[in-house]
Amino acid sequence: AIVGCSGTWRKDFHRTRIGYGDSNARECPPIGMESHRIEDNQIRASSMLRHGLGAQRGRLNMQAGANEDDYYDGAWCAEDDSQTQWIEVDTRRTTRFTGVITQGRDSSIHDDFVTTFFVGFSNDSQTWMMYTNGYEEMIFHGNVDKDTPVLSELPEPVVARFIRIYPLTWNGSLCMRLEVLGCPVTPVHSYYAQNEVVATDDLDFRHHSYKDMRQLMKVVNEECPTITRTYSLGKSSRGLKIYAMEISDNPGDHELGEPEFRYTAGIHGNEVLGRELLLLLMQYLCREYRDGNPRVRNLVQDTRIHLVPSLNPDGYEVAAQMGSEFGNWALGLWTEEGFDIFEDFPDLNSVLWGAEERKWVPYRVPNNNLPIPERYLSPDATVRN
Numbered sequence: 001a002i003v004g005c006s007g008t009w010r011k012d013f014h015r016t017r018i019g020y021g022d023s024n025a026r027e028c029p030p031i032g033m034e035s036h037r038i039e040d041n042q043i044r045a046s047s048m049l050r051h052g053l054g055a056q057r058g059r060l061n062m063q064a065g066a067n068e069d070d071y072y073d074g075a076w077c078a079e080d081d082s083q084t085q086w087i088e089v090d091t092r093r094t095t096r097f098t099g100v101i102t103q104g105r106d107s108s109i110h111d112d113f114v115t116t117f118f119v120g121f122s123n124d125s126q127t128w129m130m131y132t133n134g135y136e137e138m139i140f141h142g143n144v145d146k147d148t149p150v151l152s153e154l155p156e157p158v159v160a161r162f163i164r165i166y167p168l169t170w171n172g173s174l175c176m177r178l179e180v181l182g183c184p185v186t187p188v189h190s191y192y193a194q195n196e197v198v199a200t201d202d203l204d205f206r207h208h209s210y211k212d213m214r215q216l217m218k219v220v221n222e223e224c225p226t227i228t229r230t231y232s233l234g235k236s237s238r239g240l241k242i243y244a245m246e247i248s249d250n251p252g253d254h255e256l257g258e259p260e261f262r263y264t265a266g267i268h269g270n271e272v273l274g275r276e277l278l279l280l281l282m283q284y285l286c287r288e289y290r291d292g293n294p295r296v297r298n299l300v301q302d303t304r305i306h307l308v309p310s311l312n313p314d315g316y317e318v319a320a321q322m323g324s325e326f327g328n329w330a331l332g333l334w335t336e337e338g339f340d341i342f343e344d345f346p347d348l349n350s351v352l353w354g355a356e357e358r359k360w361v362p363y364r365v366p367n368n369n370l371p372i373p374e375r376y377l378s379p380d381a382t383v384r385n
């Protein structure tokens, strides 16, 4: 597949405007849809026709792959023409927008391009301000063919973080490519330094004791009460609760059709990196959600995420107390009773396959929630492998 990094932004499709005196209103440069300075996860759309025509393909001069139905195709195309569709760019900083450049779909077969559209702006991607001409939402006139870029300037620049294009009419299917003109108002690092994971990120990378971990999870829950919930899976032999953090737009609810996902760390109590990574991840998801990071919002809205930072807290405590200088590789690896949880999953497959052969599924044996076989729970269970 050919990725559209060729072609440059050309000055020759400018339209001059009258009454352009204010130097502050001068046109801003492209923010980087075409150059990829804007990353894929900063571009979002209401829908896509298929993966190869996702929002990330909606960059100016993006080229289609060689074949029809290529995995990398030549535009963003919306799935369904009937509802209101949009494509959105998150600049991740406060930006003064001065215009957009639109283009149709790169294709040897299709004649798809947007002929008119509205433009909206937002600081949080929740509340949108539509661009008006003073009386009503202003209609911008876009493309007349699929290839030629057309510049639409905003008569008055707008300051915001997000910009959206709402196509109103189009030829063929609803497809477009886009560049945005904007100047940063705030320095680059204002959003990045706080939240984004970049090479220079200043992470607070220290070990969290059981108490510190519990405290941190409490703080995350207080910072993001609408999307988080902490709960306990049960207690360890030493009586420490095994905490989980649920992150979802409806914490506590099993939403039909929504996938559930769990990361579990600290299975070997003395292997500690996973615990810190999950604690950082929950802070990141909370903060980014609040700041309207579209990718994180999608994750939280469309998935029920469970993070279990320490499945073997007893082992962690034993190893941490002794310290790496005096402990050995095995100290704290297993549970108090000597189980290696990493290799000690109950074998539920045999139970299910056996039941299926007997045609007991799903009436006599359910296939959605298999009980733990009794011999795993009996008090005289010995170390198994």
Ligand SMILES: *[C@@H]1O[C@H](CO)[C@@H](O)[C@H](O)[C@H]1NC(C)=O
Residues within 6 Å of the ligand: 094, 121, 122, 123, 129, 159, 160, 161
């Ligand atoms: C976004 O916030 C800035 C101030 O930080 C404000 O000037 C601007 O009008 C806001 N834009 C929108 C679309 O609400």
Ligand SMILES: *[C@@H]1O[C@H](CO)[C@@H](O)[C@H](O)[C@H]1NC(C)=O
Residues within 6 Å of the ligand: 111, 112, 144, 145, 171, 172, 173
């Ligand atoms: C608009 O699309 C139709 C097919 O949907 C095509 O036949 C026609 O040539 C297109 N119009 C232009 C101006 O390209």
